[in-house]
Amino acid sequence: MGGTWDGARIADPDMGEEVEDRAGSGLSRRRFGLAMGAAIAAGAGGLSAAVTLLASGPPGTVGVPTSFGAARITSAQRQARLAESTSTTPAGHAGAHAAAGSTSPQPVNMTYGDHLLLRLEIANDTDAEIAFSPGLLRVLPNSEPWWIVNRRSDLHNGAIPPGGRVSANISFLVPSNATRFSAEFTDVGQGVPVRLELPVPSVSWRPGYLEAGHDDA
Amino acid sequence: MTTHENPLNTALDRASVLKLGAAGAAVVSFVGLNRPPAPAARRVSRTVPAALVPQPGVLDLYVNEGYQKMVDDSLVYQRGFGDRPTIPVDRNAALRIQPRVFTRDGQVLTSRIYPVNAIRPNGGTPLPLSPDPANPGQHFIRRNYWASFLPNRTIVAETGSTVRLRVVNRLADVHELLVGGAGPGASDVTTGPIEPGGVGELEFPAPPPGTYIYHDPTNAPVQRAIGLFGTLLVMDPDDAWKVAPDQASFERQWLWVCHAIDPGWAESEAAGVTVDPVARPPVPRYFLLNDRSGFEALAHSPNRSINLAAHEESLVSGYARQIDVRQFGEDIDAGTVRAGQMVRLVNPGLVFHQIHFHGNHLWTVRRNNVEWPREYGWIDDDGHVVLQQWEDVVELEPMDRKDCMIPMKRPPDTTDQTWYGRTEDWGYPMHCHAEPSQTAAGGMYPGGLVAHWQLKASL
Numbered sequence: 020m021g022g023t024w025d026g027a028r029i030a031d032p033d034m035g036e037e038v039e040d041r042a043g044s045g046l047s048r049r050r051f052g053l054a055m056g057a058a059i060a061a062g063a064g065g066l067s068a069a070v071t072l073l074a075s076g077p078p079g080t081v082g083v084p085t086s087f088g089a090a091r092i093t094s095a096q097r098q099a100r101l102a103e104s105t106s107t108t109p110a111g112h113a114g115a116h117a118a119a120g121s122t123s124p125q126p127v128n129m130t131y132g133d134h135l136l137l138r139l140e141i142a143n144d145t146d147a148e149i150a151f152s153p154g155l156l157r158v159l160p161n162s163e164p165w166w167i168v169n170r171r172s173d174l175h176n177g178a179i180p181p182g183g184r185v186s187a188n189i190s191f192l193v194p195s196n197a198t199r200f201s202a203e204f205t206d207v208g209q210g211v212p213v214r215l216e217l218p219v220p221s222v223s224w225r226p227g228y229l230e231a232g233h234d235d236a
Numbered sequence: 237m238t239t240h241e242n243p244l245n246t247a248l249d250r251a252s253v254l255k256l257g258a259a260g261a262a263v264v265s266f267v268g269l270n271r272p273p274a275p276a277a278r279r280v281s282r283t284v285p286a287a288l289v290p291q292p293g294v295l296d297l298y299v300n301e302g303y304q305k306m307v308d309d310s311l312v313y314q315r316g317f318g319d320r321p322t323i324p325v326d327r328n329a330a331l332r333i334q335p336r337v338f339t340r341d342g343q344v345l346t347s348r349i350y351p352v353n354a355i356r357p358n359g360g361t362p363l364p365l366s367p368d369p370a371n372p373g374q375h376f377i378r379r380n381y382w383a384s385f386l387p388n389r390t391i392v393a394e395t396g397s398t399v400r401l402r403v404v405n406r407l408a409d410v411h412e413l414l415v416g417g418a419g420p421g422a423s424d425v426t427t428g429p430i431e432p433g434g435v436g437e438l439e440f441p442a443p444p445p446g447t448y449i450y451h452d453p454t455n456a457p458v459q460r461a462i463g464l465f466g467t468l469l470v471m472d473p474d475d476a477w478k479v480a481p482d483q484a485s486f487e488r489q490w491l492w493v494c495h496a497i498d499p500g501w502a503e504s505e506a507a508g509v510t511v512d513p514v515a516r517p518p519v520p521r522y523f524l525l526n527d528r529s530g531f532e533a534l535a536h537s538p539n540r541s542i543n544l545a546a547h548e549e550s551l552v553s554g555y556a557r558q559i560d561v562r563q564f565g566e567d568i569d570a571g572t573v574r575a576g577q578m579v580r581l582v583n584p585g586l587v588f589h590q591i592h593f594h595g596n597h598l599w600t601v602r603r604n605n606v607e608w609p610r611e612y613g614w615i616d617d618d619g620h621v622v623l624q625q626w627e628d629v630v631e632l633e634p635m636d637r638k639d640c641m642i643p644m645k646r647p648p649d650t651t652d653q654t655w656y657g658r659t660e661d662w663g664y665p666m667h668c669h670a671e672p673s674q675t676a677a678g679g680m681y682p683g684g685l686v687a688h689w690q691l692k693a694s695l
Contacts (some may be wrong), residue, residue, distance in 0.1 A: 024539050142426045148280045150327040154309025168308040175539075176305050178327040207303050207311050210324040 047224040072184065076140075084199040087208035088144035090218050093186075094135045095200070098225040100192060120162070120196045121224075129221035131192040134170075134229045135200065135222070140186045143179040143207070152176035153189045155205045157218070160197030167191050251280040256309070257577060285321045285406070293342045294400045295333075295391070298322070299411045299430075299452075302329020302564050306522050307529035313502040315412065315462040316388075317450075317554040331463055332527070335386040336394055338442065339394040340473055348548075350392050350469075350477045354383035360548035362488050362691060364555045365572055373655055373694045374646065375555045376488050379573035380477045385548035385593040386490040387586070388524040389466035391450070393442035394473045394639040399594060403440045405430040408508070411459065411634075412436070412438070415450045415468055416635065417605070418443040425452070445470045445480040446489070446605030447637040457634070458511045462502050465584040467493055479639050480563070481580060484601045486578035486641065487566035490552055494632065494685060496520035496528070496585040496673070500622065518586050523673040523684035526550045530676055530683035551578060552666075552689035554644045561599055561624075562610075564641065579633050590669030593689065595647050595662070597626040603639065629669055643689065662691045 042171030047234040069088035076082060101124040125132040138158050143149045160167070174187040193200070200222065206213040288296050302325070305312040306359025328510040337345040337352055349356055357363070362382040368384035386392065393399050403413045414426035418440060427436030446628030459465040469491060475481045479489075483596060495690035498518040501511045525533050528547050529541065535551060547553070554577055564575040579598065581591060591598075601624055613623025620631070632639055646655055647662075667674055676683030 099424070145282075147325065148327060150303055150311055152309045152311050154304055154306065155311060157310075165678070168310065172309070176309060176311070204309065206402065208325060210301065212303075212313055212503055213312070 020145050044075060067142070067182070069142040072140055072142040073199065077220070079220040080197055081220075083204070083215055083217055085141075085204075085206045085208060085215065086213065087149045087206075088142040090139065090204050090206075090215070092137050092202060093140050093220055094136075094138040095222040096225045097121070097193070097222050098134045098136070099228040100132050100134045101126060104226045113143040120198050123195045123228075125195065133191060133193045133197070135193045136188060137189045137202065137219070138186065138188055139204075139217075140184065141179060142184045143181060146181045148178040148180055150207050151179050153187060154218075156189050157203055157205075157223070158191050158193065158219075159201040159203070160193050161199040161201075162194050162197040163186045166203070167193060208214045255259055265462070282325070283616050284326070287320055288402060288404060291402075292684075293338075293344055293398075294338055294402055295344050296402045296404065297333065298326075298330060298404045299406050300330050301407060302326055302331055304329075304331060304463070306676065307683050308680060310499075310677070313497045313506045314497070315407070315459065315502075316463040317403070317466055321404065332388045332466065333383065333391070334388055335390040335392065337392040338397040338399050339392060340394045347392075348385055349383035350386060350471060351473065354476075355381060356385075357382045357488065357548075359544070359553075360385055360551065361553040361690075362555075362577075364557070364695065367605070367695060368558065370647075371558055373633060374557050375659060375695065376569060376572040377486070377555070377557050378566065379571050382488045384490065386469070386491055387493060387549045389493065389527075390468065390469055390491060392469045392471060393441050393628060394471055396443060396473075397442045399438070399440055399468070401427070403427050403430060403436040403438065404683060405434050405436070410454060411452050411464065412454055413438060413450055413464075415440070415448050416450045418468060427502060427506065427626060427678070429454075436621065439545055442470050443619050445472050446602070446604065447476075447542065447580050447582055447639075449582065449635060449637070451584055455510060455513070455550040456580075457675075458501060458513050461496070461498060461586050461657055462498050462505055462583055463495075464497075467491060467582050467584075469561070469580070471593060477573075479580075479602060480605075480607070483607055484639070484641060485573055485575045487554065487573065487575055487644075488549065489578040489580060490520065491580050491678055492528075492582065492591075492687075493526055494583045494585045494589050494591065495524045495585050496582070497522040498586070518629055520586055520672075521678060522676050523585075523587075525666075525685045525687055526688070530680065530686065533686055534682075535621040551685075552579065552642055553692060554690075554695070555692050556646050557644055559643045559645055560640075561641075561643075563642045563680045569619065576641045578646070579640045579642055581630060581636070581640060583632045583634055583636050585634060587634065587673060589673060589685065590668070591632055592628065592669050593642065593664065593666050595664030596643055596645060597628055598630055599641045599643055600624060600638055605652075642689065647691075658693060662693075663688050664691070 041068050072089045073082035077093050080093050082089045123132040157166045169189045170192050172189045179185050200219050202217045202219050203214045204217045245395050259421040274591045297317040298321045300322050304314045306312050316331030320330045322329045337347050366376050367379045368374040393641035405411045410429045412429050414424050414425050419425040425440045427438045448468040450466050454457035498520050504511050535546040559576050560574045605685050608624045610624050616622050668685050674684045675681050
């Protein structure tokens with residue numbers, strides 16, 4: 020499930036086709052062509068991208084108006100970061116439910132033991148490009164006071180074109196004892212950055228561990 | 237053109253920056269729980285204004301605002317002297333200029349290299365002339381041959397040229413462009429305050445060879461810290477491989493510009509709130525070398541153009557050679573020089589840095605364009621030794637400039653067995669001993685002001 024840019028061009032000429040696909044499932048030139056076609060078809064329907072985004076979505080997801088359109092987190096998955104065989108602590112129960120935290124194996128370097136994958140959708144309803152970067156989305160676990168920046172994304176920084184819509188998988192390393200997450204999106208559609216809270220939908224637990232299951236999430 | 241004395245420098249001392257590490261972490265940690273109210277939105281025009289009509293021999297700068305991507309992918313509000321007018325939400329907002337050269341014959345050239353007609357070193361690495369038969373694994377170094385790549389924000393002025401600037405203030409408050417120490421008697425030269433929408437003009441003869449900082453002194457150091465700064469590099473075209481006539485020669489030079497960003501300061505200014513730098517000391521969250529941090533500064537980015545620029549502009553590299561610190565320009569053979577590479581350290585940022593190279597010590601030759609003595613040195617009022625010497629760590633105060641030679645020599649503790657058996661490049665880290673500057677986003681390590689250098693394998 021790679022990221023897509025509907026009606027978009029890969030934003031930064033320095034960071035477009037020359038850039039290697041971080042997740043191995045990003046936007047290839049062929050997929051870009053497919054996305055362009057889909058966007059043109061969608062545009063014929065007459066609804067703005069933001070209206071579409073705000074009006075519908077997977078159950079439990081909430082679109083939030085921005086200065087340029089709308090943003091929404093459409094899915095949230097959580098996974099152990101390490102395989103049990105690489106555990107530095109007694110192996111946990113891989114099937115632990117996200118709502119109760121997890122007992123995932125913990126990395127020896129004291130960093131976080133779980134992996135949270137959010138899918139972010141943004142619609143640009145203006146007649147100008149809007150800057151985008153995966154770092155605009157940050158998460159706050161309820162077990163720590165830290166806002167966490169992304170670990171990886173299948174889309175790089177660039178711009179969302181007028182009327183365009185972007186969908187990106189953005190992953191974070193998160194503490195295993197977290198049972199709830201908040202998310203904020205920085206709206207840079209104006210001269211002053213504004214931070215908006217984006218509701219996080221129900222987090223589903225994904226079996227396996229990060230290295231085996233992230234890239235084709 | 238008007239001149240005045242140096243503005244009050246409210247930069248941090250070393251103790252403060254070390255404290256910032258913990259304080260910064262603490263502040264970041266509670267942002268989410270006790271967040272200040274969001275600033276009021278400020279609508280911006282999406283119409284890009286026209287640029288000034290160009291004039292021959294004049295460089296036009298635009299005080300712009302916009303968002304700059306940081307190493308953690310966040311977009312941080314910044315200001316800068318750009319080379320064209322842009323709007324804040326332009327994803328390619330012009331916040332710095334490509335390097336420009338004021339030539340002695342009155343031209344203004346756009347060039348990433350200097351001298352502009354010299355040979356570009358591939359990937360930034362100058363190739364040697366030939367092996368040195370008397371010193372296995374070492375080489376003779378070409379004299380007066382290789383160009384040096386320069387980072388963005390650099391203005392080169394050849395001695396004998398006249399620097400002519402027009403500065404357009406595109407923002408809603410007063411700004412200024414000042415070049416520290418570039419006037420008569422090392423006085424400052426400045427446009428004076430430029431009202432919103434106004435144009436300031438500045439014309440001055442190129443000062444003596446050296447490095448100078450141009451910046452906005454308004455409410456110092458706030459506007460500088462938000463990005464309104466750059467470097468003026470003055471070179472003598474007749475001695476283009478020396479820091480100054482009759483002073484140290486080099487194979488090529490590197491311009492290292494340090495910078496620290498406090499997004500909180502930037503966002504307040506963006507919202508129209510004037511930051512009081514005393515009541516609200518900066519808490520830098522990002523530390524940059526030539527506008528790159530962490531894996532991007534180290535050329536480990538997935539973006540090849542970023543990596544190439546880092547190699548060309550920042551990541552020192554070369555071949556082992558014999559050098560003679562008594563006189564760097566000494567010729568051994570026709571067309572060769574016994575010199576290393578010159579690293580010009582410039583700190584327009586907010587914090588003290590402690591630049592530390594592994595593998596070789598650095599030989600510091602000048603500070604703030606004043607050549608240090610080779611003997612009979614002294615201790616200055618701040619307790620610093622003023623004497624050319626080998627330095628393991630080079631201290632760099634805010635607004636300091638130091639010229640340091642990296643000798644590119646066989647590392648002194650390398651045994652013959654290891655040295656003669658060498659078949660590959662040897663890489664060494666460069667890091668700053670002011671440890672908070674090695675992080676980004678309140679803790680990402682090594683996400684800050686970092687680099688490395690390479691002693692290339694023998695040809």
